[in-house]
Amino acid sequence: MCVACWDTEAARLAGIDPCHCGAPHTLRAYARIDADLRRREFLGGAGAVVGMFAGFGLAPRMARAQTPGRPLLLSNLRFFDGRETIMQEGRDILIEGDRITALPARGQGPEDAERIDCGGRVVIPGLIDAHWHSTLVGVSQVVALTQDVGFLHLMAGREAGATLMRGFTTVRDVGGPAFGLKLAVDRGAVAGPRIFPSGAMISQTSGHGDFRLRSDLPRFPDTPPTHIERQGVAQIADGADMVLRATREQLMKGASQIKIMAGGGVASLYDPLDAIQFTEAEMRAAVQAASDWGTYVCAHVYTPGGIRRAVAAGVRSIEHGQLADDETVRIMAGEGVWWSIQPFLADEDANPYSDPAQRAKQLEVAEGTVRAFDLARTHGVPLAFGTDILFNPDGAASQGRQLAKFARFMSPLEALRTATGAAGELLAMSGPRAPYDGRLGVIAEGALADLLVVDADPEAGLDWLDDPEGRLRLIMKGGRIHKDAL
Known part of the structure; x- marks a missing residue:
């Protein structure tokens, strides 16, 4: 309805039709505009929008969240916890919401958990x-x-x-x-x-x-x-x-x-x-x-x-x-x-x-x-x-x-620690000004669930970091999976 329609009752009483919204020539114009827009959308409008966002890296990424009410369990893995410069095994990683809630012994996680088999690969902190x-x-x-x-x-x-x-x-x-x-x-x-x-x-x-x-x-x-x-x-x-x-x-x-x-x-x-x-x-x-x-x-x-x-x-x-x-x-x-x-x-x-x-x-x-x-x-x-x-x-x-x-x-795991647990300690100095509530850079109970599943052995070297597309098989941030190539 156009602006002139605001007082249609007064117009009708005066025998005047001040609005041309329903006039035949107006309706024909609307039809032409609508047909043109639909044609443009079909031929390239949607593609242009997707292309614009994808070109700038802003196209929505599929971030898979956990099934509501069910914890997530990463199993069949070794892990570097971001603190100790050793590889650890014999445990799984339990995630609820955006947190790591436990590191149960392998096979001892909750029965109702949604499981991700890491295929014997290494898990490290984000x-x-x-x-x-x-x-x-x-x-x-x-x-x-x-x-x-x-x-x-x-x-x-x-x-x-x-x-x-x-x-x-x-x-x-x-x-x-x-x-x-x-x-x-x-x-x-x-x-x-x-x-x-x-x-x-x-x-x-x-x-x-x-x-x-x-x-x-x-x-x-x-x-x-x-x-x-x-x-x-x-x-x-x-x-x-x-x-x-x-x-x-x-x-x-x-x-x-x-x-x-x-x-x-x-x-x-x-x-x-x-x-x-x-x-x-x-x-x-x-x-x-x-x-x-x-x-x-x-x-x-x-x-x-x-x-x-x-x-x-x-x-x-x-x-x-x-x-x-x-x-x-x-x-x-x-x-x-x-x-x-x-x-x-x-x-x-x-x-x-x-x-x-x-x-x-x-x-x-x-x-x-x-x-x-x-x-x-x-x-x-x-x-x-x-x-x-x-x-x-x-x-x-x-x-x-x-x-x-x-x-x-330094050793590969010492180097990796500078970008995980050590860096997390530095960020923690922001105290109450830290924008995120939770420990970062570590695999530990209560830490934020930022995790990577790596198709490599970090203890042997870090050259795999130059191939994230091929070597990072899973990327999780705050319990949400942003990449899953397992």
């Missing part, structure tokens, strides 16, 4: 990437700095589904506007991993998160935020008061932890790698605000001076740190600080940089990577696996292969 950029991994740096934020989010949705299919059921997002993506994943609108979001990376002027060009300087008090700030990728803050405000804003948005830039970086053009960024007072402001909300601060930093300042200010997780020296790592160990480290080796999987200055910084970091792993082992610093694949759409697929590289520096 993998955790402790240094991921959900909205920045699937686009180039130019796109991230210039394109519409809606496009970024669609690309992020596509990559979220691919991340889950690589076996990564949880990521700690350490910079970028991931709050909307997290909400969509949690509500089941988009397939993807659990996300622990940091929100915008907090950077000083001229810091690693300041992506302005030199032609954009100077910045005045009335200068509007940059495109990158408006999108929520980074936030520039100078002085303790501004850092305090920036931290509180990310907490208000839902950050589970805070990310600050405490030193120079590779991706940024204008800050030297050896630069120490933020004063200790500025860092302490972020730490205080986060602590007041029951969570912690992690810091991007490579060099000894920056790491020491961050640790002194109360930062609980060092991101990267490949240029640390022996004394600095000893201090980290003494303070119980986590080391979220990546296998930066300047190899075929490195983030691509064409600028000579960026490339030189990348090579410097790569030279320190092997020594960093040695120092961590010497001093017993807890390690958590991360990739930091950034502005590298083609490189995202190397996520599992990056974890396999850890086995160059």
